[in-house]
Amino acid sequence: MSLLRKIRETGRVAEDAPPRPKPGDFPALAGSAQVRCVDAGSCNGCEIEIAAAFGPVYDAERYGAHLVPSPRHADVVLVTGPVTRNMKVPLRRTVAATAEPNVVVAVGDCALDCGEFSGGYGIEGAVADVVDVDLTVPGCPPRPEQIVAALRTVTGR
């Protein structure tokens, strides 16, 4: 019963939808994008922001994006962090396992140019050095709004 009272008192926490960003060129994924996250060597800052983007406040699911447990189900691969040596092959395999058409989104400064970790002995390179990147989300870490906006350019909603 206390949970029921909590639900009634809280009401809706989702923020109003910001204006629709310019849709990208992904006609096959209109209205629906299944998302698989790959942590290629991130500090987990970006993961926290992705979790917030799919939480009740930013609610990325209302635009048709949905987190899925398998790359086979995925249309969008969200890659975070600089690609470490150990994650180079798994990242390639994950992207190869998704069915066409797929979209690779590099999330965070580390994914774009290795950021803080560039030159590290365990770093293979940025995400674009390993797989083809379609969209980028800069920031360290990027704000949830930016991640949601990138997903909205895919779903076009």
Place this chain on the structure above:
Amino acid sequence: MSVIGAAAVAVQVGGVVAGAPLLCGLMRQVRARLEGRAGAGVGQPWRDLRKLLRKEAVTSLGTGPAFRAAPVLLVATTAVVAALVPLASTATVVSGSSDLIVVVALLALGTVTLALAGLDSGTAFGGMGASREMTLAALVEPTILVSVFALSLPTGSTNLPAIVSGALSDPDRLVSPAGLLATAALAVAVLAETGRLPVDNPSTHLELTMVHEAMVLEYAGPDLALVELGAQMRLTVLLGLLASLFAPWGIATTASAGALAIGLAVCAGKVALLGAVLAAAEVFWAKLRLFRVPELLAGSFLLSLLAVTASYFLSGA
């Protein structure tokens, strides 16, 4: 007679195929609103299916016929169940073949094909999911059978339309101890069979807690669309069966177009209401630990056994 009867079958199958994704969307929307979210809208599962059908078909390396045939078989068995079960009308052309044992066997066939596909995918999680699904199925199928037997005893037949029309003519059966026990037992069995909380979490991303999801991890594109549609159709059919057995009012008993239209509308309303109630209840539930699930299912089997016993002794047969 036979034209309307055939139309009733077409309406039931078409209604289940078209309505199942909408029911799933409605349930997700109810849950999203209770969580304070805005929600993706009732049409989202249809958009997901449309997108999946446009995608490339991927067959994993080393998979065989069991993996490839399972999605089609799952949808086909569920479509046949949707034709047989009295959802909108008890006067269909196939109502003579609509036997309880056939319906349960077809549902079990769908479960087994998917479990075989999970084994065939050759991944660790596929095999684990298949083994869990079979453990649950072994406890769920007898419960469905026995709890409906409790209702079939006063009718003297395992024919589902006969059971539903019998309950319509004598509603006291439904509020008898046997009817109430059977309702509780069948409700738990339906939750387990369709992979809902507290038995399985349909939105989990943790492989170790998966049952149904673990078996379908390797499917992509159109095959995944069929698997998802099949799972949604099973939920719709089983909720519809539950509604027809325990709240049969409004179902068409004569082969007339007007009664069929009313029956379809009432059935859609009942299933949508049941789905919304289930989605709202799921917000308050947590998933049971896997080793506790057999206790829950054994409890529901016990209820169904008590229902049959009560039905046998109290009906004075």
